[in-house]
Amino acid sequence: MSYLHINGIRKVFGDVVATDHVELEIAQGEFMTFLGPSGSGKSTTLYIVAGFQDPTAGDIRLRGQSILNIPSHKRNIGMVFQRYTLFPHLSVAENVAFPLRVRRMNRAEIDDKVRRALALVRLDGLGERMPAKMSGGQQQRVALARALVYDPPVLLMDEPLSALDKKLREEIQHEIRRIHQETGVTILYVTHDQEEALRLSDRIAVFNQGKIEQVGTGPQLYASPATRFVADFVGDSAFLSGQVQDMTGTGATLRFADGTMLRDLPLHGAGRPGGAADLMLRPERIDLTPGRGREGASLPVTVEDVTFLGNSSTISARTPWGEVLAVRLTFGHPLLGQVRRGDRLTVQWQAQDAHAFARD
Amino acid sequence: MLSFLMPARRGSGLGMALPALVLLLAFFVVPVTLLLTRSVTEPQPGLQNYETLLGSATYLRVFGNTFLVSGTVTLVTALIAFPVAWLLAITTPRLAGILFGIILLSMWTNLLARTYAWMVLLQQTGLINRMLMAVGVIDQPLQLTNNLIGVTIGMVYIMLPFMILPLYGVIRKIDPAILQAAALCGASKGQALRRVLLPLAAPGIASGALMVFVMSLGYFVTPALLGGTSNMMLAELIVQQVQSLVNWGMGAAAAFILLVVTLILYALQLRLFAGRGV
Amino acid sequence: MLMNFDKLGTWRWVLAGIAVLMALFLLLPIVFIVALSFGDSRWLIFPPPGWTMRWYHELFADPRWLQSAWTSARIAVVVMVLSVILGLLASFALVRGQFRGRAVLRAFFLTPMILPVVIIAVALYAFFLRIGLNGTFTGFVAAHLIVALPFSIIAITGALKTFDPAIEDAAILCGAHPWEARARVTLPAISHGVFSAAIFSFLISWDEVVLAIFMASPTLQTLPVRVWTTLRQDLTPVIAAASTLLVLLTVVLMIVAALIRKGKSR
Ligand SMILES: Nc1ncnc2c1ncn2[C@@H]1O[C@H](COP(=O)(O)OP(=O)(O)O)[C@@H](O)[C@H]1O
Ligand SMILES: [Mg+2]
Numbered sequence: 001m002s003y004l005h006i007n008g009i010r011k012v013f014g015d016v017v018a019t020d021h022v023e024l025e026i027a028q029g030e031f032m033t034f035l036g037p038s039g040s041g042k043s044t045t046l047y048i049v050a051g052f053q054d055p056t057a058g059d060i061r062l063r064g065q066s067i068l069n070i071p072s073h074k075r076n077i078g079m080v081f082q083r084y085t086l087f088p089h090l091s092v093a094e095n096v097a098f099p100l101r102v103r104r105m106n107r108a109e110i111d112d113k114v115r116r117a118l119a120l121v122r123l124d125g126l127g128e129r130m131p132a133k134m135s136g137g138q139q140q141r142v143a144l145a146r147a148l149v150y151d152p153p154v155l156l157m158d159e160p161l162s163a164l165d166k167k168l169r170e171e172i173q174h175e176i177r178r179i180h181q182e183t184g185v186t187i188l189y190v191t192h193d194q195e196e197a198l199r200l201s202d203r204i205a206v207f208n209q210g211k212i213e214q215v216g217t218g219p220q221l222y223a224s225p226a227t228r229f230v231a232d233f234v235g236d237s238a239f240l241s242g243q244v245q246d247m248t249g250t251g252a253t254l255r256f257a258d259g260t261m262l263r264d265l266p267l268h269g270a271g272r273p274g275g276a277a278d279l280m281l282r283p284e285r286i287d288l289t290p291g292r293g294r295e296g297a298s299l300p301v302t303v304e305d306v307t308f309l310g311n312s313s314t315i316s317a318r319t320p321w322g323e324v325l326a327v328r329l330t331f332g333h334p335l336l337g338q339v340r341r342g343d344r345l346t347v348q349w350q351a352q353d354a355h356a357f358a359r360d
Numbered sequence: 361m362l363s364f365l366m367p368a369r370r371g372s373g374l375g376m377a378l379p380a381l382v383l384l385l386a387f388f389v390v391p392v393t394l395l396l397t398r399s400v401t402e403p404q405p406g407l408q409n410y411e412t413l414l415g416s417a418t419y420l421r422v423f424g425n426t427f428l429v430s431g432t433v434t435l436v437t438a439l440i441a442f443p444v445a446w447l448l449a450i451t452t453p454r455l456a457g458i459l460f461g462i463i464l465l466s467m468w469t470n471l472l473a474r475t476y477a478w479m480v481l482l483q484q485t486g487l488i489n490r491m492l493m494a495v496g497v498i499d500q501p502l503q504l505t506n507n508l509i510g511v512t513i514g515m516v517y518i519m520l521p522f523m524i525l526p527l528y529g530v531i532r533k534i535d536p537a538i539l540q541a542a543a544l545c546g547a548s549k550g551q552a553l554r555r556v557l558l559p560l561a562a563p564g565i566a567s568g569a570l571m572v573f574v575m576s577l578g579y580f581v582t583p584a585l586l587g588g589t590s591n592m593m594l595a596e597l598i599v600q601q602v603q604s605l606v607n608w609g610m611g612a613a614a615a616f617i618l619l620v621v622t623l624i625l626y627a628l629q630l631r632l633f634a635g636r637g638v
Numbered sequence: 639m640l641m642n643f644d645k646l647g648t649w650r651w652v653l654a655g656i657a658v659l660m661a662l663f664l665l666l667p668i669v670f671i672v673a674l675s676f677g678d679s680r681w682l683i684f685p686p687p688g689w690t691m692r693w694y695h696e697l698f699a700d701p702r703w704l705q706s707a708w709t710s711a712r713i714a715v716v717v718m719v720l721s722v723i724l725g726l727l728a729s730f731a732l733v734r735g736q737f738r739g740r741a742v743l744r745a746f747f748l749t750p751m752i753l754p755v756v757i758i759a760v761a762l763y764a765f766f767l768r769i770g771l772n773g774t775f776t777g778f779v780a781a782h783l784i785v786a787l788p789f790s791i792i793a794i795t796g797a798l799k800t801f802d803p804a805i806e807d808a809a810i811l812c813g814a815h816p817w818e819a820r821a822r823v824t825l826p827a828i829s830h831g832v833f834s835a836a837i838f839s840f841l842i843s844w845d846e847v848v849l850a851i852f853m854a855s856p857t858l859q860t861l862p863v864r865v866w867t868t869l870r871q872d873l874t875p876v877i878a879a880a881s882t883l884l885v886l887l888t889v890v891l892m893i894v895a896a897l898i899r900k901g902k903s904r
Contacts, residue, residue, distance in 0.1 A: 050811055073810045073819075085808040089826040098822075099812035146812065373735030377743060380728040380787060387780045388750055391765035392757065398764070443656040450643045459657060461892075466664040468888045470845050472865045473881030477667030480674065480682050480873055487670070487684050520664065536641035549640065549649060557640050578754020580848050585869060595756040602760050615757045626752050630745075 003028035003186060004049075004154055009058035011044050018044040020210045022058070026188070031180050033189045035197040035233070036207030042190040045207075046156050049188065051075050062153060078147030078185075079156040082163070084139045086131035092142050093118070093127030099150045117145040120179060137168045141175070148183060157189045161196070173199055194234050198222075206230050226268060228357035231280045238325035239278040244271045244358070252356055254279055257321035263296055264351070271358035278357050283326040285353040288315065288335055293346035297354065301325075303343040315339055317347060396616050402609035409613035419597070426594040429508055429583070430576035433515045434569050437523040440516075441568065442561070445527035449534075467521040475585050478514045479505060482586070506588035514582040519575065523568040530564025531557075563632075570629045577625075578618055594618055668885055675878035682873060693879035703864060703880065710860040713775065714843040717782045721839035722832060724783075725790030732791070733798045744791075751788035755848045758784060763852040773855025781853050782843040789842060790835035797831025798824075833898045837891055845884075 002025035009022040019041035026032050034042040047053045049060055051072035059066050067075055086095050096117050100110045118124055121141040131139055140160050147155055157176075161169045177200060180187055191197050197204050198218040206213045206221065206229070214226040218234075225231035228239070242254035245261060252267035254277055262279065271277055292298075301317035304324060313336055315327045327347055329336045339345070399409050413419045448456050466474070481487050482504040489501040504510050534557070542552040580595035587593065592600070594614060601611035643650060670684070675693055677686025697703050731737075732744050750758060762781050763772065771777035801824060809819035825832070847862040854863040861880070868877055 050807075052807060072807075073813050073815050075811070076813065077811060079808065079811045081804050081808060083802055083804050085802065085805045087805060087809065087823050087827070089829075098809065098814075102812065102814045102818060102822075143808070146808075150813065373731045374737045375731075376727040377731035377735070378727075380724045380747060380791075381743075383724065383780075383783065383787070384747065384750070387762065387765075388758065388784050391761035392753075395757075395761035395764055440656065440660055443653050444660050446640075447643075447653045447657045450641055452643075459661060462661050462664050464892060465888065466668065468841060468892060469668055470862070470881060470884040470888070472845075472847055472862055472869065473671060473884050474667050476865070476869060476873070476877050476881055477671045477674075479869070480684075480878075481667065481670060483682075483873075485681075485683070517663070517667070520660070534641060539640045542640075549647070552640050574752070578756055580754075580756045595754060598756055598760055602763070608764065611760060615760055618754055619757055622753060 002026060003030075003063060004188075005059075005061040005064075006045065006049070007059040007061060009045060009048055009055045009060070011041075011048060011053065012056045017210050019048075019055075022210075022212055024205055024212065024215065026186060028186055029184045031187045031189065031200060031202045033191060033197045033201035033204045034207055035191060035194060035204050037192055037233075040207040041210040042192075042207050043158055046079075046158050046188060046190055049154070050077055050079055050156055076150065076152050077154050077156060078150070078152035079158070080140065080143045080147050080160040082159040084131070084136065084143070084163075086139055086142055086146075088131055090131075091127065092123065092129045092131065092134070095131065095142055096127075096146045096149050099146065103150065113149050117149040118142075120148065120182065121145045121175065136164050137172055140164070140172065144176075144179070148179070148185065151185075153186065155185050155187045157187065159190050159192070162191075162193075169196070176200060198234075204234075206233060208233075223352075225280075225355065228269070228278060228280070228359075231355060231357065235282055236284070236326070237280050237282050239280055239357075240319065240323050240325065241276065241278050242356075244273050244275050244277050246273050247271060252277065254356055256319070260299070260320060262354075265354055265356040267356045267358060269358035269360065271356075276359040278359065280355045280357060281325055281347075281349060282353065283314065283328040284330070286325075286327050286347050286349045288317070288327050288329060288333075288339070289346050289348060290335075291346065293348040297351055298346050298348035300344065300346050303339055303341055303345065305341065306339055313337075313339070317345070392619075395612050396619070397612075398608050399610075399612035399616050402612070409609045410617075412610065413613055413617065422592050422594055422597045425508060425591055426577055429511055429515065429593060430573050432512050433519055433576050434523075434573045436512070436516050437519050437572055438565060438569055441520060441523035441527050442565065445524050445531050445564070446557075446561075448524070448528050449531040463521050463524060466517070471518070471581055474517065475514055475582055478510070478517065479585060482510050482513065505586055508587065508591050510586035511583045511591075511593070514586045515576055515579060518579075518582060519572045522575065523572050526568040526571065527561065527564040530567075531561050534560050566632060567629065570625055570632075574622055574625045574629075578622060671878050671881045672885065674875060675882040677875065680875065682875060693875045696876050697879045700876075702859075703861075703876075706859045706861045706864040709858060710844055710862070713778045713782060713860060714840045716779050717786050717843040718836050718840040720779070720783055721786040721790040722794075722836050724787060725794045725835050725839075726832065728787075728791050729794040729798050733795050734803060744795075747791050748788045750784045755785060755846075759849045759852045762849065766853070772853065773858050775858065778850070778853045778858070778860070781849040782846055785846065785849065786839040786842045789838040793835040793838060794828065794831045797828035797834075801827050830898055830901075834895065837895055841888075841891060844887075 004026040006022055006024040006026070010020050011018045022041070022045055024032070034045065036042055044053065048055050051067075051070065054068070060068055086092075087098065090098065093114050096114045097110050100113060105113075114127070115124075118127060121144050123138065123141055123145065126134075126138070131142070134142070143160070161172055164172065173196060189197075189200060201218060203215060203217055204221055205215045208229045214221060214230045221230055221234045225234060231237050232239075240256065242256045242262075244267070245253040245255045247253075247267065251264040252271055253261055253263045254265055255261050265279065267277065293300075299319055301319055304316040304318050306316075307314045311331045313329045315329065316324050317327055318324050325347070329339075400407060402409075444459070448459055483489075484501045484503070486504075488504065489498075492498050493501065504513070538560070539552055539556055542556045547555065578595050579593070580599065583593040583596055584599075587596070595618070598611050598614045598618070601607045601614065640646070646653065674682060674684065674686075676689050676691070677684065678688045678690035678692065679686045728747060732740055732747070759781070762777075762784075766772040766777050771780070805827070806819050806824050809823040810816055814822065845862060846860075847866060850860045850863045851866060854860065865877055865880060868874065
């Protein structure tokens with residue numbers, strides 16, 4: 001039995017379907033991230049868990065019990081919002097104490113818990129500050145302390161770092177990981193930033209147009225994306241467009257514009273002979289060689305452009321039929337610094353790194 | 361039981377507007393509607409009240425007085441308010457603070473207290489007349505109260521803040537760089553004022569002017585105290601008809617005309633300045 | 639150039655001159671009244687031959703002045719309380735509501751502020767004559783509430799618009815009942831708007847003349863009504879004394895309002 005079960009949630013606003021059959025089972029202590037572009041239904045799902053919105057259909061179960069009929073203020077769930085939501089008229093310590101006050105705890109217990117919560121987010125000694133006098137990063141830490149101080153079974157975080165600059169964001173990502181490890185709280189985290197998702201999460205649910213496209217660990221999503229959308233959204237990728245020639249038990253054969261054929265490609269989606277399909281290759285999972293390349297897993301290319309990026313180079317390579325894909329050469333590669341515009345070389349890859357996606 | 365007062369999280373929130381809505385319906389919409397219907401039902405059904413109001417010289421003079429005073433007050437306040445608002449927008453915060461303090465003090469001082477002061481100041485033996493005579497501008501005291509001059513002075517005093525504040529709001533938002541650019545383009549100060557600053561401030565001037573004009577049209581207290589019985593304005597006419605003559609039909613008809621003019625000008629203001637936050 | 643005071647050249651003096659003249663014009667009646675109230679000329683000669691407290695003694699010796707001030711205060715306090723409560727509820731509906739026609743409703747709530755008071759006064763007078771509310775405390779309160787409410791709504795919606803509803807959501811998730819969240823989080827955060835609404839509402843009722851003239855009865859008169867009826871008879875310096883006290887009250891309330899604004903930007 002899962003700890004938190006998001007069971008077939010569907011939410012409709014007028015004629016907009018915000019989420020559709022969202023199904024997820026989350027284990028206790030898991031760090032689960034909703035990753036997807038803006039408008040894909042991540043926040044809506046979170047708000048339904050929080051009780052700010054009622055689903056059109058579906059159920060939310062915590063430890064096997066439906067929580068849909070419990071009003072928000074009795075769900076005992078913690079949440080950190082995208083915008084700064086500290087109570088402006090209360091000091092930092094009073095903000096963190098607020099959930100304990102409304103639970104009518106006694107003074108001594110409140111003081112103790114507030115102190116520990118502020119220590120957890122490394123803001124010891126700043127309890128008397130007013131929110132307006134704090135930076136955005138500090139405010140979100142206080143919000144985190146406030147959401148954790150009453151030991152909620154689930155912590156929701158809706159793009160809590162999106163208003164911060166990159167450096168600060170990475171710093172607080174570290175803090176969040178540490179706090180997750182220290183407290184063992186179950187976290188539902190929303191972001192549209194794939195790096196953030198990969199850095200933080202145990203598992204990631206990729207959202208697209210209100211539906212979950214794939215759920216898995218970061219490495220799983222990266223190595224074997226189930227859909228073209230996931231392949232595109234998680235990690236860098238190039239897509240070469242071809243046509244399904246035939247399909248066998250070992251995979252599909254794709255034919256490209258100049259007649260080039262590639263065989264035994266794992267094909268995702270409902271492909272049929274004659275239908276369009278794309279070959280996905282990741283820049284860092286392909287190699288460049290002056291020789292003939294691996295049989296059935298290589299293509300002759302012409303170098304279009306070379307961009308030097310310090311410890312690596314990105315090379316734009318043109319296929320015989322005119323499409324362009326990127327190849328990344330990391331430090332130590334024999335060809336690094338040797339490649340020139342116009343060179344004729346070969347790209348090659350490992351069979352498991354090539355994926356074909358049928359177009360619908 | 362009090363569910364109509366519940367926070368709007370799940371409901372529409374309309375319930376919370378209900379108490380105010382009921383109050384306004386009971387004590388505003390119903391009474392005003394009842395009053396206005398009397399204009400066509402008393403003393404007999406028909407439009408004769410409007411015919412009398414718009415057809416006789418006596419009443420037309422009241423309308424004339426009302427528009428004359430309102431127009432003059434609007435013009436004079438605009439002429440004073442523009443330089444003052446301009447200065448407020450560019451001077452030091454300290455000086456602006458003092459000026460604002462004075463403006464707000466005069467605005468919030470009891471209306472009757474202010475009008476009383478003008479009644480005393482403007483009377484025949486009052487300070488103004490005696491100062492003018494002492495300086496030698498006049499040798500006979502001027503008649504400054506019980507006529508439209510007194511009304512105009514008293515109303516300019518009252519309306520000034522309502523012209524300065526919106527004008528200040530608009531001028532303050534003008535980017536100084538635009539006027540620097542005008543200067544670099546070769547515009548003299550006079551040209552920059554005429555061709556750049558005034559056009560940019562125009563929405564504020566128009567908004568303030570409409571507001572002052574509308575407020576002046578229906579003003580009662582100052583005309584009643586500083587004006588004479590021979591030079592009535594519209595609000596005085598309404599009160600006179602209802603209170604002294606107990607002629608509800610005529611009073612209601614005059615009220616209806618005032619209401620229509622006010623609402624038309626208000627709608628104009630909304631249309632002209634919708635979305636400008638003026 | 640025109641937006642930089644130091645670069646205005648001679649125009650500086652024109653602007654400054656006009657501003658000084660206007661300031662004198664605005665201050666003249668107020669200063670004049672205060673001086674007049676201490677002058678010992680019954681005929682309001684200025685400058686007066688000597689100084690006296692006589693008008694204040696006369697003012698406080700006449701129980702009708704105190705009585706009408708007390709009536710004014712009672713009405714103004716009730717109007718203030720009701721105006722803030724109704725204004726708060728209406729503002730939540732206008733700012734947070736999810737229903738159609740909110741803009742229309744807002745315009746409707748503000749119309750009593752736009753219409754000439756004299757129309758409302760005459761209409762209410764006729765209506766109250768019919769339903770027997772004329773000359774009653776309730777009638778007074780209802781009339782003043784109508785004209786005070788728009789100002790209350792403007793002040794409170796202004797504050798509420800700048801308050802992020804997500805903060806209230808946060809309080810609810812922290813375990814506060816929606817009403818508790820409003821009372822303990824939203825209300826304190828918009829308190830400056832609520833205080834402004836209270837001060838506006840109080841002053842509007844306290845100073846209101848036109849409605850009051852129609853609502854008053856011989857036994858129920860507010861201070862402005864007493865000033866009005868006295869003024870129509872003669873310009874006695876007692877009115878100057880009463881007016882001076884009113885100016886004093888205004889100054890005090892303005893200072894309170896300024897302090898509240900300061901406290902908000904703390
Ligand atoms: N209260 C609402 N009313 C109407 N439509 C909404 C509402 N909330 C969200 N939506 C719509 O639902 C979709 C999903 O929104 P959301 O869950 O906020 O996406 P995300 O958080 O992934 O950016 C969007 O198309 C959005 O416009
Ligand atoms: Mg979102």
